[in-house]
Amino acid sequence: MKHNFGAGPCILPQEVFKQASAGVLNFNDTGLSILEISHRATEFIAVMDEAVSLVKELLNVPEGYSVLFLQGGASLQFAMVAMNLLGEGQTAAYLETGMWAKKALAEAKILGNVNVVATSKEANFNYIPKDYSIPADSAYFHVTSNNTIFGTQMQSFPQSPVAMVSDMSSDIFSREINVADFGLIYAGAQKNIGPAGATLVIVKDEILGKVYRQIPSMLNYKTHIEGESMYNTPPVFSVFVSMLNLRWLKAKGGVAQIQIENEAKAKALYTEIDRNPFFKGTTAVEDRSKMSVCFVMENPDHEKAFLKLAEEKGCVGIKGHRSVGGFRASLYNALPITSVHVLVDAMQEFEEKFKN
Ligand SMILES: *Cc1c(COP(=O)(O)O)cnc(C)c1O
Numbered sequence: 001m002k003h004n005f006g007a008g009p010c011i012l013p014q015e016v017f018k019q020a021s022a023g024v025l026n027f028n029d030t031g032l033s034i035l036e037i038s039h040r041a042t043e044f045i046a047v048m049d050e051a052v053s054l055v056k057e058l059l060n061v062p063e064g065y066s067v068l069f070l071q072g073g074a075s076l077q078f079a080m081v082a083m084n085l086l087g088e089g090q091t092a093a094y095l096e097t098g099m100w101a102k103k104a105l106a107e108a109k110i111l112g113n114v115n116v117v118a119t120s121k122e123a124n125f126n127y128i129p130k131d132y133s134i135p136a137d138s139a140y141f142h143v144t145s146n147n148t149i150f151g152t153q154m155q156s157f158p159q160s161p162v163a164m165v166s167d168m169s170s171d172i173f174s175r176e177i178n179v180a181d182f183g184l185i186y187a188g189a190q191k192n193i194g195p196a197g198a199t200l201v202i203v204k205d206e207i208l209g210k211v212y213r214q215i216p217s218m219l220n221y222k223t224h225i226e227g228e229s230m231y232n233t234p235p236v237f238s239v240f241v242s243m244l245n246l247r248w249l250k251a252k253g254g255v256a257q258i259q260i261e262n263e264a265k266a267k268a269l270y271t272e273i274d275r276n277p278f279f280k281g282t283t284a285v286e287d288r289s290k291m292s293v294c295f296v297m298e299n300p301d302h303e304k305a306f307l308k309l310a311e312e313k314g315c316v317g318i319k320g321h322r323s324v325g326g327f328r329a330s331l332y333n334a335l336p337i338t339s340v341h342v343l344v345d346a347m348q349e350f351e352e353k354f355k356n
Contacts, residue, residue: 003339005329006317008191013334020241054246068201069229074169074188078107086112086139087211093117093138098125098147125150127284136161146171149321151294152287163207171291175259183207194242197235265331265340266290272344296326310346
């Protein structure tokens with residue numbers, strides 16, 4: 001059995017894989033595959049509608065927001081956010097907390113001015129800056145809620161005088177959030193929602209339409225709001241499997257319940273990282289991510305041997321990103337706590353083997 005700690009694309013529930021496979025062979029008893037039916041078929045429109053309503057229900061999305069399933073990944077949102085919200089001559093505020101934040105602000109710079117209100121670059125992004133102010137004349141304020149590569153997570157969000165935009169690619173649906181605090185939330189599907197291909201966007205309608213540039217149709221949120229995410233062919237399979245996964249989450253008790261489980265998983269792993277003399281965490285303790293747990297070994301020469309031991313126990317996807325090194329265990333919603341226990345056992349076994 002494999003324990004998949006991969007950062008993305010990543011683990012989804014086994015029962016979702018089974019339902020998805022069944023849909024590939026015979027979708028909803030139509031006698032057709034989900035891969036061959038028209039996206040205009042009533043059966044698929046029902047899938048899209050259910051996916052959108054599950055997002056609204058699970059995150060308590062208030063009135064006045066639109067939920068969209070788009071394409072292009074979170075990376076296209078870096079540009080699309082600026083294209084739709086950053087007018088010529090305006091400045092957008094960015095919190096620079098990692099590689100993805102850097103990429104997001106680089107795209108915005110193409111379209112307008114960017115003000116980095118704070119950065120943790122000088123410390124290889126091992127903490128979340130907290131002392132900064134957001135100018136009230138900013139077009140919007142952009143944050144990355146979970147820094148997938150560096151293993152930090154915003155435990156709370158600041159009061160923003162302007163629309164707050166968050167890249168939530170790697171922690172959406174992992175914990176409760178107050179959508180009303182945000183003007184726009186986006187997330188690539190492949191880290192807690194479903195398979196790669198779809199990108200979830202939740203946008204407050206009233207922040208749109210205030211920029212006087214020509215926006216190509218496909219890059220304009222309004223096109224997709226009017227088209228109900230069906231302006232062109234949507235990523236049918238990704239939306240279908242995302243819907244199945246959100247159904248799974250709802251049946252489990254929703255975001256509040258999964259948050260409790262995610263906290264228990266993170267606690268089990270960080271407790272061992274702090275206890276075991278062979279390992280240490282890489283980030284400020286108060287900013288530790290509950291989704292992306294980064295850790296290294298006291299003696300880097302041990303890393304190869306530990307990786308091998310963990311792999312023998314079925315743990316896959318734990319090699320850290322090259323910019324941090326060491327290890328990264330992603331604890332997405334579908335990862336059971338029993339998998340974390342296997343990893344912790346491997347760490348303890350390593351300690352036994354190599355001590356003195
Ligand atoms: C993975 C990731 C991205 C990139 O997502 P794509 O869908 O591949 O473009 C962006 N931001 C964060 C926080 C991520 O974890």
